[in-house]
Amino acid sequence: MELRNITLRFGGVVAIKDISFDIRDGEIRAIIGPNGAGKSSMLNVISGFYIPTEGEVYFKKIKRGPMKPYEVARLGIARTFQNIALFDGMSVLDNIMTGRLTMMKSGLLSQAFWYGAAAREEFAHREKVERIIDFLEIQNIRKTPVGRLPYGLKKRVELARALAAEPKLLLLDEPMAGMNVEEKEDMSRFILDLNDEFSTTICLIEHDMGVVMDLSDRVVVMDYGRKIGDGTPDEVRNNQDVIDAYLGVAHD
């Protein structure tokens, strides 16, 4: 994944100004920065929800033209949202099954009779989904409607839904916002595990610096829509611009 000279304007507001960076296969890339820096807009550009005013997006070395969000999903990019976007009226299992929609091919008629191809396909995908349910340790809430779950579990279900799509690139928008220490530890472990086991490329936005510096391979720092730092956690931590804009210095 590579982004070249991305600029995004909403009317007179410049949300992102001439940013370029790349995401290598199999790495964990973090985007950090103060509030309103344009991090979520950047993620929306990557996931195809916003179309950049200027600049080019390359995915797997191929230039990506303007696309509908559901077409981007079919390329193998999945994401979670800052404020959870699950389907409240459906069970956990159904929510995760929606992650596999792009892979389910059976026609309306064969589904109508729940016979042959449709049922076989359903159960084959169910098996994959059960593996993800095991991985994220949410077996006991499988059939619970999502609306009834507490916040931390909802975040986990949303991750499960994104994983069900077997994405090549996974975008996580503040996966640990609002969690307690224990839930953060769990979530970090899941992120590292899935990067290890499935070698999923991950791009995440997070405000907890401890987590970001521990998890990520490389970090992009944004401020007021501009890129002010890019590199390994250590490089970023010692970058004077980043310290001024975001990290700050400890009080004596």
Next chain:
Amino acid sequence: MLYREAGDFKTTYGEDSQTFPIRFDRMGYYVTLLVAFGVVPLVINDYWASAVFLPFLIYAIAAIGLNILVGYAGQVSLGTGGFMAVGAYAVYKLMTSFPDVPILIHVLLAGFVTAAVGVLFGLPSLRIKGFYLAVATLAAQFFLVWLFNKAPWFYNYSASGQITVPQSKMLGFYITGPQTSATAKYLFCLIILVGVAVVARNLTRGTVGRKWMAIRDMDIAAEIIGVNPLNAKLTAFAVSSFFIGIAGALFFAVYLGAAEVTEAFNIQKSFLILFMVIIGGLGSIFGSFAGAAFLVLLPVFLKNVLVGQLGWPTDLAAHLELMIVGALIVAFLIAEPHGIAQLWRLAKEKLRLWPFPH
């Protein structure tokens, strides 16, 4: 103690995703089918058929259709009456043009015609939502009724502007026309209803159903995970209109026998079916049955008790019925927006733990 899932182990995903996972429910379902097919046809007479059973069966089909659109896909529609009229006029034109073809095929074809019309009127749903979509479908309602009233081709240039069903037979029995027996009418509608319910259930528990519900619950997230909104909304309109068209065809051909579009398929019909879906339970097939049964039985019940037993005047009973239905809809919308189906679901959850809820 009968109502338990313990000990009833599921070893395949097929068993796990069946419609009635608890053995007691499954038995209840089979008993209901047995009574519906084996007992009722033997004892049914004309009064019961025309007052209770036929309206219930036909409205249940329409309610399932509307529930798919409103309850599962979240697209509000007030055009149900108009779409039923499409089904009715389609089956009329087909029956008069091809009298030798069995009526079951005509009814299904009428469903497909209605599905096409439904997709056409569903196109605005890609741009507009909620109240505005309701108004657009309201336009469909008035336009379709106007069309069937104004264009004489649809009612074969008959002098009265009415459509009257020709006689037709299937497997040696009259299905439509004055000589039809109550049993034949009942069984014909029942078979179609069971078929519709099974198909609706299969669709809503599979991939298509998940797409519909995803669009309903959060359309932006649905798009991000790969649902094509155009495709999902239009299939919902098509499937929903297909069922509603079948209901319209049966309502005209089997139940009424003769119909005048401004009488039989006006805006009140749209509201009646919407109320069935709301009271029964949005997003539930069982709810469609419950809502249809409730709104069909309530007037019959009130009439028998108030007029028959207490000797009140008929018009008073009729007005009282309107007030009760109105109050119930307000009560349901405030207290239990998911209708009778949700009450039923809660009761089942309690029953599963009874008598030791802790």
